[in-house]
Amino acid sequence: MNSPRPVLVVGASGYVGSRVARGLAADGVPVLAAARHELPERVTVQAGVIAVRAPEVSALPDAVRAACARAGSPLPGAVVASIGGWRKGAALLDLEPSRWSATLASHLTAHLDAARALAPLLEPGDPYVVLNGAASREAMAGSGAISVTGAGLAMLVQVLRLESTGPRFHELVIDHAVAGDDRNQDPAQTRSPAQVVRALGELLDDPGAPAVRHV
Ligand SMILES: NC(=O)c1ccc[n+]([C@@H]2O[C@H](COP(=O)([O-])OP(=O)(O)OC[C@H]3O[C@@H](n4cnc5c(N)ncnc54)[C@H](OP(=O)(O)O)[C@@H]3O)[C@@H](O)[C@H]2O)c1
Known part of the structure; x- marks a missing residue:
């Protein structure tokens, strides 16, 4: 029997990406965990995870092919992009221009x-899921650049989906802080990593899944 094609998690060094990689692998889904830097041990010790290091996104395809060849794994059959994140800082008009440019680069262009x-x-038809956060739907004081890039990211996914002759693009919006991430101070509600992984699994498994799902 052929081994199943793995899910490529991009941003697997991040708070959510590392938990998604670990959670999918714990559910028996083979995972390629991609990051620019060293992956946290909680990801690499999980059976079913193949680490992929690439200093920048443009180098990822070759790094993925090499990692799959070394591990005797087929190429990925799905991508989860967990790139970006959330932080609070200065009001938009007080934001350093370099911080604005850096956020555009990391949260949208990447x-x-x-x-x-x-x-x-x-x-064709393989799933490509982009994670996004509540700031994409709700203007948040102190997170202006992340709200603006998040809103842009939502539209980016719609356009990619419309124009795609290859993968089916989806956006998974995590509407609340992910539990345990103490960068979110006193969140009104949280979502557990398991809830995120379950919602993701539904998008990955169902070719008829909606373009946008909230969890
Ligand atoms: N954490 C939460 O509570 C929460 C809640 C709701 C939604 N979300 C969503 O979850 C997603 C991930 O957030 P997070 O909290 O996990 O963020 P995070 O901990 O800051 O991790 C961000 C990830 O993005 C990667 N990254 C940043 N810039 C990149 C670039 N230019 N090229 C490639 N990779 C890049 C980072 O890689 P490096 O390590 O190499 O820098 C890191 O792996 C975001 O869409 C966010 O909106 C998070």
Whole structure:
């Protein structure tokens, strides 16, 4: 029997990405955990996880092919992009121009770069899921750049989906802080990593899943 194609998690060094990689693998889904830096041990000790290191997104396809060849794994059959994150800082008009540019790069352009690099690895109809957060739907004081890039990311996924002749693009919006991430101070509600992984699994498994899902 052929081994199943793994799910490629981009941003697997991050708070959510590391938990998604670990959670999918714990459910028996083979995972390629991709990051620019060293992956946390909680990811690499999990059976079923193959680590992929690439200093930038454009280098990921070659790094993925090499890691799959070394591990005797097929190429990925799905991508989960967990790139970006949330932080609170200065009001938009007080934000350093360099911080604005850095947020555009990490929270929006990096997603387009990832889709451009990784969509060709997938087969038509394979899922490509982009994670997004509550700031994409709700203006948040002190997180202006993240709200603006999050809103742009939602539209980016819609356009990619409309234009795609390859993978089916989806956006998974995590509407609340992910439990345990203490960068979120006193969140009104939280979502557990298990809830995120379950919602993700539904998008990955169902070719008829909606373009946008909230959890
Ligand atoms: N944490 C939460 O409570 C929460 C709640 C709701 C939604 N979310 C969503 O979950 C997703 C991930 O957030 P997070 O909290 O896990 O963020 P995080 O801990 O800050 O991790 C961000 C990840 O993005 C990667 N990254 C940043 N810039 C990149 C670039 N230019 N190219 C490639 N990778 C890049 C980082 O890689 P490096 O380590 O290499 O820098 C890191 O792996 C976001 O869409 C966020 O909106 C998070």
